[in-house]
Each structure stands twice: as C-alpha cells, then as structure tokens.
Amino acid sequence: MRLLNRSAGRLSRHRRGPIAGLVVLLLGLLMTGGLYAVFAPAQANSTASQDELAKEGRQLFLVGCAFCHGQNGEGVLTQDGQQYGPALTDVGAAAVDFQVGTGRMPMAVPGAQVPRKEVVYSEDEIAALAAYVASLGTGPSIPDADMYDPDTLSSEEYDDYVTRGGQIFLANCTACHNFEGSGGAMPRGGYAPRIRGVDPKKIYEAMLTGPQSMDTFSDGNIPPDDKKAVIAYLDRINEQPSYGGFTLGSLGPVSEGLIAWLVGIGALVGFAVWIAAQTTRTSGKKDGADA
Incomplete structure (x- = not known):
C-alpha cells in the first residue's frame, strides 16, 4: 500500500512539473502531424492531378477550340463586331461535358442550330477539356x-x-x-x-x-x-x-392534322369521285336501253 502511495505521489509531482506540459504539447503536435499526414497528401495529390488535367486540356483546347473561342477562352469577334465564338470563362465544366460529350462541339459549320453528331474526343479528353475550361472562371461542375x-x-x-x-x-x-x-x-x-x-x-x-x-x-x-x-x-x-x-411522331396537332387532310379528307374526296363515276355509268346504260 505504501509503495502505491509513493508511486502515485511521484506521478503527481511529475504531472505538476514543467516537463509534463512539454510532453503533452509534443504528443499533441505528433497527433496533429499524423492526422495531417493521413489526409493532406490525398488532397494535395488531387489538386496536383487537377492541375495536370487542366494542362492537358489546354493543349487539346489550343488545337481544337481556340480558333473559335480564343486562345484563353475569351471568345472571338468578327470584323463587323459579331460574335464568332462565345467566351468560355464562366460556362463551367458541365457545359463542356454536354457540348463535347454529345458531339455538338467542335462545330463543323456555324449555323442557327448545332446538331448532335458523333463524339470526337474520348472520355479522358473530355474530362481534360472540362477541367481546363473550369479553371478559367466560375460555372457549374459536372x-x-x-x-x-x-x-x-x-x-x-x-x-x-x-x-x-x-x-x-x-x-x-x-x-x-x-x-x-x-x-x-x-x-x-x-x-x-x-x-x-x-x-x-x-x-x-x-x-x-x-x-x-x-x-x-x-x-x-x-x-x-x-x-x-x-x-x-x-x-x-x-x-x-x-x-x-x-x-x-408524337408531334400533336401538326402530324394529326396532316394525316386528317391527306388520308381522311383525301379518302372522302376519292370516295365522292367514285360515287359520281358509278352514277354516270348507271345513267348512261339506262339512256342506251331506252333508245
């Protein structure tokens, strides 16, 4: 019992000493550093990978997109001030994933409507282009x-x-x-x-x-x-x-009205012509018989 009391007294004296506070501080720093080592590298690697992806996307952008959208996505104007290619500084990654992922971009010929066509880029290339455009400003993500x-x-x-x-x-x-x-x-x-x-x-x-x-x-x-x-x-x-x-075609009254005119009214007109022709033949036979 006396040994236990002596040990407790020694521990109590050590806890009250200046070295105990230093040891606690060192333990806290070690725990904090350990937690940072667990979580921080993944975040750093993620940021680095996004930067590398954006650099790859810029190279693709300069080859396939810069002619219309400018080398830095600032847009291109024609000589008369018309917008040839819109700015991409705030469209976001979602717009790139939609336009390029459906084959609408790159656009072959400017027009009132850009049709959907075969996709030119691979999924990895689309992700790189989206990462680069997202780095140009704000905008919705994928x-x-x-x-x-x-x-x-x-x-x-x-x-x-x-x-x-x-x-x-x-x-x-x-x-x-x-x-x-x-x-x-x-x-x-x-x-x-x-x-x-x-x-x-x-x-x-x-x-x-x-x-x-x-x-x-x-x-x-x-x-x-x-x-x-x-x-x-x-x-x-x-x-x-x-x-x-x-x-x-599920186009509502447009296709339904067209079918009504061509098929419905057309059939009625044809049937009326057929009745008139039959009436004429019948009337001609009767006139000949009377003669």
Whole structure:
C-alpha cells in the first residue's frame, strides 16, 4: 500500500512539473502531424492531378477550340463586331461535358442550330477539356450520378418524382420540346431536339447550362431535386407504351392534322369521285336501253 502511495505521489509531482506540459504539447503536435499526414497528401495529390488535367486540356483546347473561342477562352469577334465564338470563362465544366460529350462541339459549320453528331474526343479528353475550361472562371461542375440518375430512387420515391416531374415539365418544357419530349420547331431556323431516350446526365447538364436557345434553369429556378424529378418523368415516358396506336411522331396537332387532310379528307374526296363515276355509268346504260 505504501509503495502505491509513493508511486502515485511521484506521478503527481511529475504531472505538476514543467516537463509534463512539454510532453503533452509534443504528443499533441505528433497527433496533429499524423492526422495531417493521413489526409493532406490525398488532397494535395488531387489538386496536383487537377492541375495536370487542366494542362492537358489546354493543349487539346489550343488545337481544337481556340480558333473559335480564343486562345484563353475569351471568345472571338468578327470584323463587323459579331460574335464568332462565345467566351468560355464562366460556362463551367458541365457545359463542356454536354457540348463535347454529345458531339455538338467542335462545330463543323456555324449555323442557327448545332446538331448532335458523333463524339470526337474520348472520355479522358473530355474530362481534360472540362477541367481546363473550369479553371478559367466560375460555372457549374459536372453533376454526380445521385443528382440525376432515377435508378437511385426507391419505387415509392420514383412514383412521387414522376408526378412532380410531370408537372414541372408541362409548365416549363412542353412549349419547345412537346408534351412527350419529341422536340419541335423553333424560330429563326432553330429547333428543340428530341429528348426521349437521352442520357439523364446530358438532360441534367442541359437544364443546368442552357445550351444554344434553351433557357438556363439554374438551381435557383429549378432545384436539383426537381431536375431529377423531370428526368424521372422522361424516364417513365420512355418506358410507357403508346396505348393510342400510331404515335405519328408524337408531334400533336401538326402530324394529326396532316394525316386528317391527306388520308381522311383525301379518302372522302376519292370516295365522292367514285360515287359520281358509278352514277354516270348507271345513267348512261339506262339512256342506251331506252333508245
């Protein structure tokens, strides 16, 4: 018992001594340094990898994009002051991933509408271009899968998202893209493309960045959760069969009216001509018989 009391007394004296505070300070510094060594290198490596990716993207940009957008993404003006290629300083990585990832860029021929075509760059090259353009200024980043993929929803959530997304789509999108997302004509030679069967990631990026004549639906206009609801609604349309038979392109009264005129009224006119011809033949036979 006396030995225990003596040991406790010694420890108590050491804890009160000046060396004890120094030892505690050193232990705290070692723990802090150890935690930093665990987490800091990954962050530093991530930053370094982004810088390297942006440098690679700049080389690709100078070869394939600088002619229209300028060597530093500042845009290019024609001699009469018209915008030849827009500035890319604040478009963000999402705009690059959409435009280049759908083959719309690089653009072969300037026009009112840039059509979707075969993708020129690989996924790694697109990521490098996006990293470089993102380094030029502010702008939306490439969304994660849980922000746009309807497969991440449960069955109950999916039904709720489809209902809400249909209301948002009918209020904001049908004027251009048609009630079934089949697209439609726009003024000045443009058109709203068909968005049925399109990758959900590209639909989300289009809403986020507003390519060409499309409005930009920022997160302040349509929150990310509502954007995902719109994508869920379009996903349901893709899976839903046409219970009315022929869809006629799902263009509404345009194709339906054309079919009505050509087929419906055309058939009626043809039938009327046939009745008139039969009446004339019958009347001619009777006149000959009377003679």
